Amino acid sequence: MPGVAFVAHCLLNQNAKVDGGARTAGIYSPLVEDLRARGWRIEQMPCPELAFTGLHRFWAVKEQLDTPAFRRHCRRIARAVASAMEVHAERGDDLVLVGLEGSPSMGVCVTSSDPEIGGRPTWPDGGTELAAGKGIYIEELEAELRERGFSLPPAMGVSHQLPDHDPAAERATLAELLGG
């Protein structure tokens, strides 16, 4: 088996998205199909925002979610996921992580950040909230793994939330992550 891909919850379940964010009915198929075609085992991570802020949540930037309580919530999820990753690491499995770029929780290289956002929400299209960096959950997972003597596995993020989303480039990035 090539390895195990720990993927963002919404890759398999767009129902978990913030209202207005679901791009497909259920499964976001392009990357799932690629992972399966290459023989990678899929392990879905829980959605950090779904249970904490719920299905009626507003779109949010990282600063709005970055509270001690949400960090504790993310760390609890991270303990569960890291425990599973540890099982595979001890078996010698290759691991990759597929997060969600632009997400305040699941961003790997791009999160959403704007310290001025707050109060009554106004979200003009083409806002400038995208910023380089990891989401809160990814940070907590990295910290949990570090405490266990592991590092974050090679990772990428689905880019379909970004204005310059390029499906071909996204799949190429996955292919590179998976080793060609």
Place this chain on the structure above:
Amino acid sequence: MEGDARCFCVALVTSSLVNPPVGGLDALAVLQEKDWGVVQLPASDYPDDVAALLLEEVAEQTEEFARNGYRLAILGARAGLAEALESRGIPPLPQLDPSTDDELREFLADGRE
């Protein structure tokens, strides 16, 4: 709520159906065809303590879907799932351990078509 492409149907699916052996039932293909999302259940090869942590998260997320009226079902069987869902006050869900694509299609479509 502005709405989007979501299907409001979520299946709790065993890992062996998400990652079937070569030639096995391709449940994800059928779930996609019938417009269902997936919450993956802990794999049977995880130690009990690891599976318990993951089941706790599954139950919490399922509770949020349940209280918002999403259609829920279970595909396959996972030890500890019933107890985890019951602890969240989620009533027993329709369940199928599918053996064929058509059986799964019929189960997922039941009441929708």
